[in-house]
Amino acid sequence: MSLVMAVIFFIIVVFVPDIVKEIGLPGLTINADFVVASIAMLITAIFLIRALADAVALADIVTNIIVKRLGIKEERPPRRAARDLLYIVIIILIVTALSPVLATLGNVGELLTTITTLIGLGLIVILIYDMGRILYRIIEQRAESMADRLAQMADRDE
Numbered sequence: 635m636s637l638v639m640a641v642i643f644f645i646i647v648v649f650v651p652d653i654v655k656e657i658g659l660p661g662l663t664i665n666a667d668f669v670v671a672s673i674a675m676l677i678t679a680i681f682l683i684r685a686l687a688d689a690v691a692l693a694d695i696v697t698n699i700i701v702k703r704l705g706i707k708e709e710r711p712p713r714r715a716a717r718d719l720l721y722i723v724i725i726i727l728i729v730t731a732l733s734p735v736l737a738t739l740g741n742v743g744e745l746l747t748t749i750t751t752l753i754g755l756g757l758i759v760i761l762i763y764d765m766g767r768i769l770y771r772i773i774e775q776r777a778e779s780m781a782d783r784l785a786q787m788a789d790r791d792e
Contacts, residue, residue: 711768
């Protein structure tokens with residue numbers, strides 16, 4: 635429902651400002667089209683954030699199913715790494731979908747597109763760092779375990 639509302643308000647952003655373009659706001663030096671577009675974009679963003687929260691909940695369920703099918707044990711770190719990877723894909727899809735939409739807003743759209751891209755890249759870098767930490771810990775534990783077994787085997791041979 636949140637996604638439907640976001641689409642409705644985006645349609646408002648596209649069509650209504652052209653209708654009220656010539657109307658000036660008393661006491662302000664801006665036209666009504668800017669105010670209407672700004673408010674509608676804010677409401678669209680709110681509904682998109684709510685839709686993303688729902689998508690994250692669904693992504694967690696799908697990730698759990700995929701992780702179980704891949705045979706990964708119920709350990710927390712591998713599951714979290716798999717979720718991070720899924721979140722990276724979702725972020726890329728969202729930023730790719732939003733860029734052309736935001737670019738239609740003129741000069742402000744270019745700025746919003748750049749900001750959206752940078753935020754997406756920042757989130758991806760954070761998620762990649764988290765995945766790297768998780769994978770490093772897993773490899774470190776496995777290496778220590780293997781080293782302990784090799785040390786035990788060497789002690790038995792002596």
